[in-house]
Amino acid sequence: MNKTMLSLAAGLMLAGASMTGTAMAQDYPTKPVTVVVPFSAGGPTDTVARLVAEVMSDDLGQQVVIQNVGGAGGTLGAGQVAVAPNDGYTLLLHHIGMSTAPTLYRSLPYDPATDFAPIGLITSVPMTLVARKDFEPSTLPELVAYIKANGENVTYAHAGIGSASQLCGMLLMNALDTQMTTVPYQGSGPAMTDIIGGQIDMICDQTTNTTSQIQAGEVKAYGVTTLTRLGNLPDLPTTKEGGLDLEIGVWHGLYAPAGTDAAIISRLEAALQKALTDETVVSRFAELGTLPVTAEEATPAALTQTLASQTELWRAVIEAAGVYAD
Numbered sequence: 001m002n003k004t005m006l007s008l009a010a011g012l013m014l015a016g017a018s019m020t021g022t023a024m025a026q027d028y029p030t031k032p033v034t035v036v037v038p039f040s041a042g043g044p045t046d047t048v049a050r051l052v053a054e055v056m057s058d059d060l061g062q063q064v065v066i067q068n069v070g071g072a073g074g075t076l077g078a079g080q081v082a083v084a085p086n087d088g089y090t091l092l093l094h095h096i097g098m099s100t101a102p103t104l105y106r107s108l109p110y111d112p113a114t115d116f117a118p119i120g121l122i123t124s125v126p127m128t129l130v131a132r133k134d135f136e137p138s139t140l141p142e143l144v145a146y147i148k149a150n151g152e153n154v155t156y157a158h159a160g161i162g163s164a165s166q167l168c169g170m171l172l173m174n175a176l177d178t179q180m181t182t183v184p185y186q187g188s189g190p191a192m193t194d195i196i197g198g199q200i201d202m203i204c205d206q207t208t209n210t211t212s213q214i215q216a217g218e219v220k221a222y223g224v225t226t227l228t229r230l231g232n233l234p235d236l237p238t239t240k241e242g243g244l245d246l247e248i249g250v251w252h253g254l255y256a257p258a259g260t261d262a263a264i265i266s267r268l269e270a271a272l273q274k275a276l277t278d279e280t281v282v283s284r285f286a287e288l289g290t291l292p293v294t295a296e297e298a299t300p301a302a303l304t305q306t307l308a309s310q311t312e313l314w315r316a317v318i319e320a321a322g323v324y325a326d
């Protein structure tokens with residue numbers, strides 16, 4: 001076969017491949033799409049994922065299935081998606097943990113900045129300090145005094161190193177210069193069960209997971225980590241009002257593996273935006289004290305920018321605290 005025929009054949013194969021890629025993107029999706037949630041079922045990240053997935057399924061015309069892969073503060077599930085085929089059928093819904101893991105885990109098997117194709121931001125979620133309902137302190141100043149006086153006799157639940165609850169706990173212990181006994185779980189869903197059951201004293205957790213427990217009196221609530229009070233929990237003071245310098249908000253994002261076709265990313269971005277303006281999602285988020293992001297924020301560019309700036313912010317905080325997972 002002479003040179004001309006060889007390059008013609010190569011040209012055709014390339015055209016074939018890109019045409020197949022583009023054709024695949026045009027027909028996407030042709031089968032169910034899996035979204036990996038790197039925490040247990042029933043927790044705050046799982047709740048956000050299931051609400052969004054339902055509307056995305058309708059829009060995409062294919063089932064969006066949630067797969068919970070808990071462990072190592074969310075890095076196990078994220079690591080699984082980092083090496084998944086970049087065909088648009090395996091996605092990751094993760095939170096602020098994407099920005100803390102690169103500093104906390106010095107031998108992290110993936111790079112959040114390069115191993116993923118961001119699709120869009122999803123939420124902004126306040127956190128609340130809550131405890132078992134028969135816990136002695138009743139106000140935030142009393143809780144602060146109690147923790148300082150009892151230190152390691154106080155048990156603090158979290159969802160693994162790098163989780164939002166662990167991060168908030170680290171900031172709380174730093175602010176009080178007091179260590180508590182920390183108890184890891186695969187997600188704050190099961191942690192909340194043990195707090196309601198009285199086995200564990202307290203947690204700082206996302207309103208998605210605490211609002212209904214607080215409203216039902218299943219847990220004692222001390223403060224919310226935002227600068228303003230929450231509309232659906234008007235009696236709950238902010239940590240600042242309670243004299244505690246502790247401010248943190250959790251953001252969630254949707255990702256595909258790096259190299260996923262741009263047309264597939266745009267298709268998923270459109271489906272995500274549809275979900276975030278859907279009445280059911282908007283009203284359920286509001287009930288849970290969770291804020292959906294704007295259309296401008298539910299974009300690859302906004303998620304890329306947030307991930308980069310938050311990674312820098314938390315690198316400084318974590319290095320100053322000197323708390324590493326490995």
Ligand code: MLT
Pocket residue numbers: 039040043044045046095158159162163164165166186187188189
């Ligand atoms: C979860 O869904 O369990 C959480 O996001 C836990 C956490 O990060 O604290």
